[in-house]
Amino acid sequence: MKTSTTNLISTATHCPYCGLQCAMKITRDDRAAVPARSATVEGRQFPTNRGGLCQKGWTSAELLRNPDRILTPLLRRGSRFESVSWEAALDYIAAGFQDAQRVNGADAVGMFGGGGLTNEKAYMLGKFTRVALGTSNIDYNGRWCMSSAAAAGIRSFGVDRGLPFPVTDLTGAKAILIFGGNVAETMPPFVGHLSAAANAGGLIVVDPRRTATAMRAEEGGGLHLQVQPGTDMALALGMAHIAITEGHIDRTYVDTRTKGYDEYWPEVAQWDPSRTERVTGVPVAQIRRAVEILAHAKRDEVGSFILTARGAEQHANGTDTVSAIIGLALLLGLPGNRGSGYGCITGQGNGQGGREHGQKADQLPGYRKINDPAARAHVAEVWGVDPDSLPGVGKSAYELLDSLGQPGGVKALMVHGSNIALSAPNAGHIVDRLRSLDMLVVCDFVMSETAAMADVVLPVLQWAEEEGTLTSLEGRVLRRRRAVAAPEGPRSELEVWQELAVRLNQPAHRFPTEPQVVFDELRRASKGGIADYSGVTYQRLDDGEAVHWPCPDTGEGNTPHPGTPRLFLDAFATSDGRAAFVSIAYGGQTEPLDNEFPLLAITGRVLAHYQSGAQTRRIRELSDAAGEMFVQAHPDTAERCGLRNGDLAQLVSRRGTTQARVHCDETMRLDTVFIPFHYPDAERANLITNPALDPTSRMPEFKVSAVRLENAT
Ligand SMILES: Nc1nc2c(c(=O)[nH]1)N[C@H]1C(S)=C(S)[C@@H](COP(=O)(O)OP(=O)(O)OC[C@H]3O[C@@H](n4cnc5c(=O)[nH]c(N)nc54)[C@H](O)[C@@H]3O)O[C@H]1N2
Ligand SMILES: Nc1nc2c(c(=O)[nH]1)N[C@H]1C(S)=C(S)[C@@H](COP(=O)(O)OP(=O)(O)OC[C@H]3O[C@@H](n4cnc5c(=O)[nH]c(N)nc54)[C@H](O)[C@@H]3O)O[C@H]1N2
Numbered sequence: 260m261k262t263s264t265t266n267l268i269s270t271a272t273h274c275p276y277c278g279l280q281c282a283m284k285i286t287r288d289d290r291a292a293v294p295a296r297s298a299t300v301e302g303r304q305f306p307t308n309r310g311g312l313c314q315k316g317w318t319s320a321e322l323l324r325n326p327d328r329i330l331t332p333l334l335r336r337g338s339r340f341e342s343v344s345w346e347a348a349l350d351y352i353a354a355g356f357q358d359a360q361r362v363n364g365a366d367a368v369g370m371f372g373g374g375g376l377t378n379e380k381a382y383m384l385g386k387f388t389r390v391a392l393g394t395s396n397i398d399y400n401g402r403w404c405m406s407s408a409a410a411a412g413i414r415s416f417g418v419d420r421g422l423p424f425p426v427t428d429l430t431g432a433k434a435i436l437i438f439g440g441n442v443a444e445t446m447p448p449f450v451g452h453l454s455a456a457a458n459a460g461g462l463i464v465v466d467p468r469r470t471a472t473a474m475r476a477e478e479g480g481g482l483h484l485q486v487q488p489g490t491d492m493a494l495a496l497g498m499a500h501i502a503i504t505e506g507h508i509d510r511t512y513v514d515t516r517t518k519g520y521d522e523y524w525p526e527v528a529q530w531d532p533s534r535t536e537r538v539t540g541v542p543v544a545q546i547r548r549a550v551e552i553l554a555h556a557k558r559d560e561v562g563s564f565i566l567t568a569r570g571a572e573q574h575a576n577g578t579d580t581v582s583a584i585i586g587l588a589l590l591l592g593l594p595g596n597r598g599s600g601y602g603c604i605t606g607q608g609n610g611q612g613g614r615e616h617g618q619k620a621d622q623l624p625g626y627r628k629i630n631d632p633a634a635r636a637h638v639a640e641v642w643g644v645d646p647d648s649l650p651g652v653g654k655s656a657y658e659l660l661d662s663l664g665q666p667g668g669v670k671a672l673m674v675h676g677s678n679i680a681l682s683a684p685n686a687g688h689i690v691d692r693l694r695s696l697d698m699l700v701v702c703d704f705v706m707s708e709t710a711a712m713a714d715v716v717l718p719v720l721q722w723a724e725e726e727g728t729l730t731s732l733e734g735r736v737l738r739r740r741r742a743v744a745a746p747e748g749p750r751s752e753l754e755v756w757q758e759l760a761v762r763l764n765q766p767a768h769r770f771p772t773e774p775q776v777v778f779d780e781l782r783r784a785s786k787g788g789i790a791d792y793s794g795v796t797y798q799r800l801d802d803g804e805a806v807h808w809p810c811p812d813t814g815e816g817n818t819p820h821p822g823t824p825r826l827f828l829d830a831f832a833t834s835d836g837r838a839a840f841v842s843i844a845y846g847g848q849t850e851p852l853d854n855e856f857p858l859l860a861i862t863g864r865v866l867a868h869y870q871s872g873a874q875t876r877r878i879r880e881l882s883d884a885a886g887e888m889f890v891q892a893h894p895d896t897a898e899r900c901g902l903r904n905g906d907l908a909q910l911v912s913r914r915g916t917t918q919a920r921v922h923c924d925e926t927m928r929l930d931t932v933f934i935p936f937h938y939p940d941a942e943r944a945n946l947i948t949n950p951a952l953d954p955t956s957r958m959p960e961f962k963v964s965a966v967r968l969e970n971a972t
């Protein structure tokens with residue numbers, strides 16, 4: 260989809276950052292000395308962003324002219340890097356993998372992927388790891404993102420698609436409850452879809468902080484439930500209690516579309532309103548009002564939705580928390596209806612697609628299970644290998660990183676699309692583990708904090724220089740298009756894997772480098788799986804069709820499958836078609852407070868920065884907007900710790916210490932402080948976070964840590 264007037268060439272594509280995948284147009288001037296540097300970005304009409312972009316989106320062209328771009332492979336020589344040829348770098352890496360495996364077995368090599376990689380790259384990363392390296396040790400940063408919601412979704416609905424409906428289903432709804440999401444900063448154009456609910460007084464935001472999203476709710480007469488951190492499960496159970504005891508439950512729906520109510524009720528029965536208020540800090544009147552708003556909107560058929568995001572999910576009990584929230588949604592009869600529903604707001608650019616094609620330790624393409632013999636046979640056939648040659652289930656993200664350099668652990672690690680030195684929980688410990696590796700290889704286009712620790716850095720293409728597809732938060736497959744030429748030097752990761760595979764004695768043709776060829780193979784590998792892409796083609800996407808998975812191939816000459824914008828309208832994807840209530844028990848917050856660590860530190864995001872900040876900290880307008888790590892605290896809390904607005908503070912937890920500037924804010928809870936996780940070095944939030952893992956999803960307790968706050972000067 261290119262249009263040209265004189266020498267200005269425009270290409271329709273999508274934003275490099277978050278899962279909303281706002282549509283944009285990139286225009287370059289072919290008369291410029293380096294056309295890529297002339298690129299400009301504008302929002303493009305699309306259902307999710309309606310032409311809008313956030314500050315990160317509209318400054319994204321700066322990434323294409325960033326002076327920090329890595330242009331040659333780099334090899335470590337002591338404390339410095341030396342530019343080397345691609346041949347030399349690839350030979351070095353292949354030899355390093357072989358050495359590690361010769362001494363310590365196939366699992367001595369590890370692979371770490373990212374939810375920002377295109378579908379094609381996520382797929383090929385999994386294939387390269389299982390086939391060319393033969394290791395089970397592959398996982399990715401999506402484990403730290405929506406894995407708890409994914410696990411809970413599978414338990415109840417039999418399938419995990421973040422939003423099982425298009426974003427635009429929210430647009431007219433009169434009641435929307437968001438557990439732990441601050442979309443006004445994390446997906447600003449999404450807020451437009453909340454307007455009808457907000458204006459009707461039906462937007463409800465559960466957050467320990469009075470965020471911009473919570474304020475939007477309050478402005479319209481809706482609710483901000485300023486929950487005690489880590490108690491969302493108790494709140495959901497208490498809301499369920501009110502729904503049941505005060506007559507808001509949709510009996511017919513529960514009887515005909517669900518199962519497991521009788522096992523779920525006993526735990527709910529214990530969460531009477533006064534206990535819920537005591538544990539969560541949310542007044543009974545507000546809890547009751549929230550249930551009424553949702554139930555009445557459902558009854559009156561004016562649209563009623565419950566959404567979860569990282570605030571409720573990134574806990575060591577995240578899966579059960581989401582199950583409690585899904586339980587509430589089922590009582591009210593929301594999931595699997597037109598005009599109402601439950602969904603998880605997926606975060607990364609390809610957070611949805613990235614979790615379907617085999618980057619996960621227990622997964623094969625099509626959202627198949629790696630320990631399922633039928634799945635292994637199907638995928639092995641597409642790959643032309645023996646099913647028995649495929650490794651089994653590997654270690655989850657934190658456990659993989661924790662094993663680095665340990666006896667029996669991973670000795671050589673390759674990283675694509677994650678800055679783990681900043682974003683892993685208990686990052687001080689993980690950096691020590693990275694240092695103990697025999698070889699660390701990082702593919703990136705900028706010198707991220709993790710790349711700076713590597714033995715070899717490979718410069719790769721970035722978003723607007725590559726072709727591919729991404730799957731957005733609503734399960735819609737989108738085309739990423741090459742809008743500018745890459746500079747001389749960097750290569751596509753698909754080429755990197757082919758080159759390495761050949762050096763590891765694989766046939767080159769098994770690792771194609773053309774994105775469309777890879778996608779066609781992905782279609783076959785996913786065929787018949789949960790996330791079936793076999794009916795999706797570049798042609799259909801280029802023609803502008805809205806295709807949401809599953810979209811099976813209907814065969815030559817038949818009408819193509821229209822895709823599935825809304826799941827579960829007739830039945831859930833469980834064996835009997837019913838959605839399951841999951842019985843759970845609330846075990847309290849993960850880390851106890853005591854005199855030494857008397858405050859709760861919660862973590863999250865600000866508008867101007869993306870994730871570890873590796874990209875956005877390099878963009879002037881964004882670093883001017885949010886240049887420094889801060890800790891948001893109530894003035895009384897700060898004062899109790901001997902601090903005032905603007906002081907430099909340190910937060911100390913049982914894992915470590917981080918530094919931050921005090922931002923006093925009277926809307927904060929007295930027991931809670933907030934820090935963002937975008938900043939490097941001594942300002943890393945993850946120096947203090949807790950690696951306690953959820954037993955099901957293996958999600959770390961990113962959101963809440965027990966800390967003390969003190970003066971740093
Ligand atoms: N600007 C920006 N936007 C982004 C990203 C980014 O890095 N920057 N990243 C993208 C990605 S990958 C993701 S996953 C999404 C995340 O999107 P969100 O989930 O909206 O983002 P967070 O700021 O991590 O967390 C949301 C809120 O959770 C609250 N919170 C903390 N602890 C608790 C708790 O115990 N209970 C409840 N109910 N709330 C709690 C925090 O105060 C915070 O306001 O954003 C995407 N968009
Ligand atoms: N305390 C705390 N920690 C958190 C969170 C939190 O809320 N609190 N949130 C967690 C969540 S939800 C997430 S998603 C993670 C995210 O944290 P990270 O995994 O660190 O994510 P990014 O900062 O996006 O890192 C992406 C890196 O890959 C590079 N990159 C981008 N595209 C590509 C590509 O196509 N190929 C390659 N090879 N490189 C590429 C970028 O330049 C950047 O260096 O952090 C988690 N950590």
Ligand code: SF4
Pocket residue numbers: 274275276277278279280281308311312313314315316317445446447448
């Ligand atoms: S909301 Fe997300 S996709 Fe949209 S412009 Fe901002 S970062 Fe990009």
Ligand SMILES: [Mo]
Pocket residue numbers: 403404405606607
């Ligand atoms: Mo995320």
